[in-house]
Amino acid sequence: MPTRALPSIAVIADAHFHDTAADFGFPGIEIDGRRMTMRSWSDTRQSTRVFNESADALHAALDEVQRRGIRHVVLLGDYTDDGQRSTTETLKGILQGHSDTYGTAFYALPGNHDIFGPRGRHHTKEFLTQDGRRLSVSSDARLAGEHVVFSGGMYCEGYPAGLGPMATFGYFRHPNYLHWETPFDGSDAPQDRLYEVRSPDGSNIYQLMDASYLVEPEPGLWLLMIDANVFEPVDDVFETGEETAFIDSTSGGWNAVLRSKPFIIDWIANVSRRAQALGKTLLAFSHYPALDPFDGASGAESALFGETSVVRRTPRKAVADALLRGGLSVHFSGHLHVEGITRRGDGHRSLANIAVPSLVAFPPAFKVVHPSLEEIAVETVEMSERPVNNRLCAGYAQEAAFVGEEQDPIITAGSYGAFLRGHKRALVRHRYFAKEWPADIVAAIRDQRVADVLRSIGRKPGQPSEDLPCSDLPMSELIADWYCLRQGGVLALWHIEPERLALYRALARHFGREPRHHDGSLQSFLGVFFGALGVFLDRAEGGSRRTTVQLAPQHECLAV
Numbered sequence: 001m002p003t004r005a006l007p008s009i010a011v012i013a014d015a016h017f018h019d020t021a022a023d024f025g026f027p028g029i030e031i032d033g034r035r036m037t038m039r040s041w042s043d044t045r046q047s048t049r050v051f052n053e054s055a056d057a058l059h060a061a062l063d064e065v066q067r068r069g070i071r072h073v074v075l076l077g078d079y080t081d082d083g084q085r086s087t088t089e090t091l092k093g094i095l096q097g098h099s100d101t102y103g104t105a106f107y108a109l110p111g112n113h114d115i116f117g118p119r120g121r122h123h124t125k126e127f128l129t130q131d132g133r134r135l136s137v138s139s140d141a142r143l144a145g146e147h148v149v150f151s152g153g154m155y156c157e158g159y160p161a162g163l164g165p166m167a168t169f170g171y172f173r174h175p176n177y178l179h180w181e182t183p184f185d186g187s188d189a190p191q192d193r194l195y196e197v198r199s200p201d202g203s204n205i206y207q208l209m210d211a212s213y214l215v216e217p218e219p220g221l222w223l224l225m226i227d228a229n230v231f232e233p234v235d236d237v238f239e240t241g242e243e244t245a246f247i248d249s250t251s252g253g254w255n256a257v258l259r260s261k262p263f264i265i266d267w268i269a270n271v272s273r274r275a276q277a278l279g280k281t282l283l284a285f286s287h288y289p290a291l292d293p294f295d296g297a298s299g300a301e302s303a304l305f306g307e308t309s310v311v312r313r314t315p316r317k318a319v320a321d322a323l324l325r326g327g328l329s330v331h332f333s334g335h336l337h338v339e340g341i342t343r344r345g346d347g348h349r350s351l352a353n354i355a356v357p358s359l360v361a362f363p364p365a366f367k368v369v370h371p372s373l374e375e376i377a378v379e380t381v382e383m384s385e386r387p388v389n390n391r392l393c394a395g396y397a398q399e400a401a402f403v404g405e406e407q408d409p410i411i412t413a414g415s416y417g418a419f420l421r422g423h424k425r426a427l428v429r430h431r432y433f434a435k436e437w438p439a440d441i442v443a444a445i446r447d448q449r450v451a452d453v454l455r456s457i458g459r460k461p462g463q464p465s466e467d468l469p470c471s472d473l474p475m476s477e478l479i480a481d482w483y484c485l486r487q488g489g490v491l492a493l494w495h496i497e498p499e500r501l502a503l504y505r506a507l508a509r510h511f512g513r514e515p516r517h518h519d520g521s522l523q524s525f526l527g528v529f530f531g532a533l534g535v536f537l538d539r540a541e542g543g544s545r546r547t548t549v550q551l552a553p554q555h556e557c558l559a560v
Helices: 054-067 085-102 161-171 253-260 262-278 298-305 317-325 390-403 416-435 439-445 450-457 475-494 498-511 522-541
Strands: 009-012 029-031 034-036 072-075 105-108 124-128 134-138 148-150 179-181 194-198 205-209 213-218 221-226 281-286 330-333 340-345 350-355 365-371 375-382 546-550
Touching (some): 009 054, 029 390, 054 085, 085 161, 105 161, 124 390, 161 213, 253 262, 253 317, 262 281, 262 317, 317 340, 317 350, 439 450, 475 498, 475 522
Parallel strands (some): 009 072, 221 281, 281 330
Antiparallel strands (some): 009 365, 029 034, 124 134, 179 213, 365 375, 375 546
């Protein structure tokens, strides 16, 4: 059977757009005669994403989309920094301008940073002002004072108000669509897209909107856009649905979908059956991974650090089972800022979860999908070679000078990829060591070199230490690369020096252990840590910047 050509689709995840020209009620910081609304480096080095660089990264990605002549773009959630009213409005203008100029059609999905519950929530963020001073901006007027500026534009809206600025980007019916529906049939009215959620004791019951939709933008291509944001009520007494009445959707994802949105699973099965009967190519998208994007490596992380954010966000096997029964073949996800593909099932039925990296975390990239009826080819477009914004680096330098800190070497990074790798180094010291790592382990290794650490834990016969390549490397550098390999997979290999990779492979081979062997000691901790390093290396070396996924054969979809 000949392969039928369909239009290519760009998939951009976790753009986390922040507007450096935003007006939040203070003048910002002046750099080279230009006023900028910059987030502080103090906050950035504790966040898993960068903020100020997001606008340039998004524009660069859209420019590449236009250069390639791609007309369809999926925004895979977390398209805004934190759903701020003014930020979302500015993003709307950027997307609409690109659409008006180039004819690009955008299809958006909500992420946990774009919208919150039925009423929204307050945000307070730290910015830079004159000479690198820090100032907070809050949407909560009660916090306003000498060091906190009030701005209503900082507020994050809930459903459905938060969808308003993005309404023309898939969430509601458009006359150009060949087909459009929701799990609730054909109506796009918010009041017709409600489902019921209850707190565990049944005392709090809410009607919440689901923003899922199916769209056919061109003949033969179905995009299944799944709103996997789930806000589960908690037990207690509340007013009318304020933020504290719900569990944040961040760690819920597909595990929470099975609990609170079972109608989504039924809808997926129904859509899959119809797609096969009608000869449609069906691609599914949601913000949250449907399969473990680390493909089992999170077990080592759980043994080392307990229930980290990654561990909490890992989908259970029941999710894969439900989607396989529903006939889903391929699903694209964001959320964890990770590169990779995970497969489950067998030759009869299989599901592939394609994890799309973020534009604002290492490694910066997006995907381009080339679909046909029988298979899809997925290409990774990396953004690492683009230049660093020198104005932003000058702002970070002013901040460091004002507080009397040594400047982070990141401000001299030669490329965006090098900048984000440097950001990962900063995260090790200011987030991972502070919030996730055991304090005694940190104290024992944070200022040591690899050879020193290996001597301190001793070695068994046949285990080298002094003769390892690059063994004078600081442990903090190795740990930063551990996280880069965890997140970046095959894309990380191009950023890590060959001699370091040789060291890491030797450490994994000679000192690595399985997670079950961790007894709390430094020696066993490092054994599991090096064992996970080996798993990350295997995953990276087995990856590819371009991959092909077979779609479900005709008539293989089973009912749920």
